Amino acid sequence: MDYTLESSLMNALFESLVELIRRTSAEIPEDVHRALLASLEEEKKGTIAESALKIIDRNIALAKQKSQPICQDTGSIIFYVDVPIGFDQLAFEKTCREAVTASTKKGYLRQNSVDSLTGVNDGTNVGPGAPTVHFHQHHSPTVSVRLMLKGGGCENVGAQYSLPLEKLHANRDLDGCRRVILDAVVQAQGKGCGPGILGVCIGGDRATGYEYSKQQFLRMLDDRNSDPRLDALEQDILKTANELGIGPMGFGGKTTLLGVKICAANRLPASFFVSISYMCWAYRRQGIELDADHAIARWLY
Amino acid sequence: MIRLQTPLTEAAVRGLRVGQEVSLSGVVYTGRDAVHKYLHEGGLLPDGVSFHDGVIYHCGPVVMKEPNGDWKVTAAGPTTSIREEPYQAQIIRDFGVRAVIGKGGMGDQTMAACKEYGCVYLHAIGGAAQVLAECVRKVRGVSFLEKFGSPEAIWELEVVDFPAVVTIDAHGNSRHREILAHSQAELAKRL
């Protein structure tokens, strides 16, 4: 089978990717919206936590109606692409970059990418490492594309811990992991535009730990971990974090986190990292499955 | 909900307490990293721009030019304030600022300046770019557009019912400090 992309397919792919970017930026996924509405119910009436969540909800509705970015920080642009064996990844990545630049011109994305050495923002959102495209091969003939727009304010409150950590009495066990994850929640307060969602990786190296922690955000917010030990830890951290009284925006309240997603990766005997990514309430991720003509066959979230 | 109208008086500002919700109408000036650094280094405000009894908004808005030449703000959420901590106290003192709007809170120097000179920190809802853009009814003008670029320029915005929460007041209280201490104590019980 020949997977080289012809120009008609490239055009269709381009259109599909621009629509994926538009929808990801302007519309919060259903599962996240449901969780936000549930937390709005939970908060005491007349509190500032309740008002904050109401404003957030109004913002979600306005952004969708106007087809405008939910938040002006349209974030790091990260694609996760599942492809059949032999797929032309180079052509796909080139089309991704073109779709990003076009979406920036249309205002779906802010001019948000800065040359780290010169400080220059050329307004295209494309440069070294931007956008990021991760490819995974699979045995199915379908192509699916997931997109995450990961904000900067919440990225800044992410943390990586190396165990053991005496200061927090954190040993190389699940209790140690629990201690550092909850420490990250307290350190973050409301600064990552909470209520937030944690993606955590136990193990890995410094790079893969953060990478896998981010991939946890591709899970549905209301799914359950298939590993009972991690499932228990996820539920425990969610419950405990919501008892700390940090609340939306750190104003105080019951909703500090909307979800916790944890995975484990093997580590070296010498290291034990716990890597924590924080996603803000403006949790922008969507996905599409493409049909044979590279039009959108269905939405994944 | 407490209604505030610019220009703000010292009495109105000193009457506010942490945890109160406010709804601000009048004029606010955006200013972020470049403006704060520039003023800190002795730069002067352009003619016609005065922060006296006024409001600085830590925001890099998205502003589009309409066909008739008017500016329109299409996204206007707050940016992280703590980056201005090295400069904010001096700017409150030297320019007579009565309120600073942003997100994430500020540090001890700003808190001390709020107390000494009669200023408050108002926390807007981070990420609520669309709701807050709707509160901006008019762009009155812009300064330093060429010099600093659009997000870093000083935009003079007319706002109506802009919602925010007082998280640092003029009495030495900080909601951020209170919640941090409270959450640390609650966590200690659960370890």
Ligand code: SF4
């Ligand atoms: S942390 Fe999220 S909601 Fe807050 S400003 Fe950044 S992208 Fe927007």
